[in-house]
Amino acid sequence: MSWIIFLILFPLAPAVLLLLFRSVSVQKWIVLVASALICVAAIGLAVTCTGAQPKYFSITSSVVNKLVIAGDIILALAFLFVCRRLSLKWYWIPLLVIVQYGAVVFYDLSGRVPAVTQPLFVDNLSVIMALIIGIVGCLITVYTVGYMKHYHEEHPDVPDRRGSFLAAIFLFFFAMYGIIFSNSITWIYFFWEITTLCSFIMISYPRTEEAWHNAFRALWMLLLGGLAFSMAILYASDSCGTVDFRHLLQMNKSAVLLPILLICFAGMNKAAQFPFAKWLLGAMVAPTPSSALLHSSTMVKAGVYICLRCSPILENTASGAVVALIGGLSFLAGSAIAISQRDGKKVLAYSTIGNLGLIILCAGVGSHWALWAAVLLIIFHALAKALMFLAVGTVEQQTGSRDIEDMHGLISRMPLLTITMLVGIAGMFLAPFGMLISKWAVLEAMAIRSPIYPPIVIFGGSLMLFFWAKWMGKLIAVVGPAPQRERGIGIEWTALFGLAVLTVLTCALYPFVGYYLIQPLYGQDPILSQGSICMVGIMLGLMVLLPLGFFIHWKNLVHVEPYLSGANVSDPHQFMGSLGNARQWSFRNYYMGKFFSEEKLFRGSLVGSIALMVLMFVMEKL
């Protein structure tokens, strides 16, 4: 219990301190110490609280509940405060705030919301989430310290408010820990909306026209989720007579399906599933660490987490199948659109939407094997995606571009950074790394359920392979001797190397994660069988050992210039043109804009997903 309270409340301390102290070096130490403490506490929680049975904790004092109501009111005022910048045309954004908070606070104050006797709990899923937030989140925070220094050197026009940016990160941790340890949906709602506010603060950080625009778009989209959540609270209080999440999940399916669907709606909204994908794409305008944070350990993971919690109710219902289809659609569309993207961060964003779609698909199916796969996906995706974002952020700072075509031959210019990126990409799609173990688990889980889901997983996976592979190919092209450009990367290495090692290590340790953390939750799974572990072990061993051979200097190699149909000139990057003059040759990747055009696919997916959302609520009656 003490670990939980510490994890929830402690991040507030550095958040406040960071706002108070303006000195950069003081801020750095606050971040380092606080991150280390959160990490240790998360591991401490994992060591002490892991077990087959969830533990529930009662809080007798009614003060805490009053604090949450007060918090709700303060949040509502904060939302209204940020809306002051909006023109009247956007009147409905403050309206969204007023409606949802008005209703929830009214219900709370008039005593219609039943009390929850055990508002805090912990089980293995919370522990896994706590570890991800603690370890991945803190590595990102440490990276942020170094990143923001360069960021403000490069963007002198952006007012230096890095203290508030770092404070927002810690506020995020506070909210995330609140979400994963709360058993009362009113509490979850309170923390839920804090994450919305934090993401608003982060996205609007550059204070440009575009940043404001994207921040407000994210705000209204996420507030829609909040609205659904508040409706779930009202419905649960009136019709189900409880807002205790555990009791809700134990009730008769037909009685609680509607509030659970509303919560899932909020979850999918936060997880940037279609039709809400746009907010996550817009969030890229912010400094890179915020993308890393939103995409990997916080925010979107809160969305899939809540859907996973709801999955026992969704299992074997028509609405659950529709939830799975929405996830499947996002998986396919996200992966397909990523093929046509050149902007590294945009590829990452679409792949996040895709991978989260896969997790939602598992949550909608809800069988034990599917949930197994979903948890593995959450873990591995958090690590690899955080690594990718941080690496792309550093590349952007070093070269001034995040266009994948500009990363041609990066291995020759920045070998170390490229290797961390290669680990990240391999972690995203190559066997036997994490994401592929997960995809394997997904396929094994889906093959028995229905003939619709496996093709979705298979096609999405193949699309993913294509865009990751061509990115990888760009990075490893050896362009010959080139000036070394890895300069001025300081504390960022800690995060980059840390995440790269963790990406490989968790893959090696997945049997332990599965055995101690996931098996008590969801029971046996075929991917924990001895044969499977053995195969993954052999492949992982090869994957780690074989690349060492690149360092061997092979004898008796005869060096030649690349084949250019005999039109070579002395410079290998040029060829003899038909007029007898040397011309530069260049090679670009395939983007297949005709097949996978963003515009068309995005519009189609919007229409499809909105139709599915409507269908989801209609099906509730069946």
Added chain:
Amino acid sequence: MNAFFWIAGYILLAPVLGGLINGCDRIITARMQSRVGPPVLQPFYDVFKLMEKDNLTVNRFHGYYLFIFLAFMLVSGAMFFGGQDLLMVIFAFIVADMFLVLGAYSTNSPYSSIGAERELLQMLAAEPMMLLSAVGFYMVTGSFHVSEIVACDKSLILYLPGVFAGFCYVLTIKLRKSPFDLSTSHHAHQELVKGITTEFAGPSLALIEIEHWYETILLLGMIYLFFAFNPIVAVLVTLFIYFLEILIDNANARVKWELMLKSAWLATIILGGGNLLVLYFILHG
């Protein structure tokens, strides 16, 4: 113990068998073109000769990718003949192919790179059907393990005719035979020169040849699974399918990638997906 012999058999005998099949392929191809053709052992002569040549290389890294390529090909084949999980076999197969692609990219040569890009397209076109076949096997036999699929006494082909047809369709892509020899082909000169293998010469090229033999045996092994209820029929059908591949190879000109991708995906969805859908309703209806 049995699995151990199979794995050892694959690693030792697959290149021999694959080379012989390749030799027959060349004779049959020659006869179809009214030529006499090389002796059946010609592929082996070629490889031995390549081994003795200079190892020409653009940079010191790209040749090494082929070792990893071969290693994962062996792992994939060994898992298949060792009776392991078919999904993992296919994933390892993909990893192997990936390293060939990465090697080609690493050369930073335009012909090689475009071959690599096309090889990725071939993977994009062919993989869904291969994985879907595995799902089909699972739906009939209740297991992804090759050992259990082989041991199943049901005649899989009767349950999975569509999946089988789809698999044969993408087999042409996987064997890189015309009309789907986009990334590279055995013909001497073409618009891509040698595509993905442009920058591999001498011993490196020999390695790719040997790997191709392993690959052929593994793919034919997957065809075998459809008829595993009767080994004699299975071997005959497998050989017949390979003969068909040769026929198609000789009767078709190369197509553009758009047509390959569209047709392969259509075949996957209609033949493969349709088959699974019908099967689901038969089994659970």
